[in-house]
Amino acid sequence: MQIIIAKCKEEFDRIAADTVSQQIKDKPNSVLGLATGSTPLGLYAQLVERNKRGEIDFSQITTFNMDEYKGLPKDHPQSYHYFMHKYLFDEINVRPENINIPNGEAADWAKECAEYEEKIRAAGGIDLQVLGIGHNGHIGFNEPGTPFEALTSLIELDKRTIKANSRFFDSIDQVPRQALSMGIKTIMQSRKLILMICGRDKAEIAYKAIKGPITPEVPASVLQLHPFITVLLDQDAASDL
Numbered sequence: 023m024q025i026i027i028a029k030c031k032e033e034f035d036r037i038a039a040d041t042v043s044q045q046i047k048d049k050p051n052s053v054l055g056l057a058t059g060s061t062p063l064g065l066y067a068q069l070v071e072r073n074k075r076g077e078i079d080f081s082q083i084t085t086f087n088m089d090e091y092k093g094l095p096k097d098h099p100q101s102y103h104y105f106m107h108k109y110l111f112d113e114i115n116v117r118p119e120n121i122n123i124p125n126g127e128a129a130d131w132a133k134e135c136a137e138y139e140e141k142i143r144a145a146g147g148i149d150l151q152v153l154g155i156g157h158n159g160h161i162g163f164n165e166p167g168t169p170f171e172a173l174t175s176l177i178e179l180d181k182r183t184i185k186a187n188s189r190f191f192d193s194i195d196q197v198p199r200q201a202l203s204m205g206i207k208t209i210m211q212s213r214k215l216i217l218m219i220c221g222r223d224k225a226e227i228a229y230k231a232i233k234g235p236i237t238p239e240v241p242a243s244v245l246q247l248h249p250f251i252t253v254l255l256d257q258d259a260a261s262d263l
């Protein structure tokens with residue numbers, strides 16, 4: 023596990039963007055795994071700028087997002103489809119047919135999950151997966167207690183996740199209670215990972231994920247077992263290490 027502590031938010035975003043850019047330069051037809059949430063917003067802004075400046079090319083890139091709320095239509099402002107298009111996909115030269123996000127409105131969940139796994143396999147697997155972490159240690163929407171062997175599945179969101187994500191909705195009642203998420207095993211099968219952690223409020227979980235016991239109660243702790251993971255923290259998130 024490589025641990026990098028960025029001096030400031032600008033450096034944090036730049037290092038994350040350098041990691042993704044390098045992956046794209048090394049392998050122009052890379053398969054990228056992507057996350058939503060506040061943490062990667064600066065990364066996506068940098069990727070957009072670099073793409074507009076002609077420094078990186080997404081024309082052969084395939085993407086797989088980790089998760090989507092159950093029941094939210096693609097054009098709902100809080101859906102992860104909407105988020106990804108707004109902050110990244112609509113601003114770069116990725117081909118629409120190469121974008122993959124779980125379908126929050128799938129009629130048959132088991133089928134949607136199995137097909138998502140199959141699509142990842144058919145694309146050759148994920149080369150670089152971008153991850154954030156929840157206050158409870160979730161990665162994707164794999165909440166505490168999720169078995170490490172889990173593949174893409176329908177997840178019951180934890181109370182703490184619903185509360186944290188209610189900041190984006192008008193009220194907590196509007197936050198979906200379920201989501202479709204790539205499994206922990208799916209995430210661990212990625213060739214490389216970058217886990218991004220920022221903010222003082224993430225310091226305790228950062229410590230547990232990086233230095234604590236490896237346990238399903240802290241889903242991100244499984245990442246200690248991955249041979250090619252970079253953990254990128256800002257100084258606040260690293261303050262308990």
Ligand code: F6R
Nearest residue numbers: 057058059060061154155156162
């Ligand atoms: C979202 C995802 C989640 C977030 C996590 C942190 O696609 O995978 O695991 O990374 O909830 O969210 P933020 O960055 O908003 O603190």
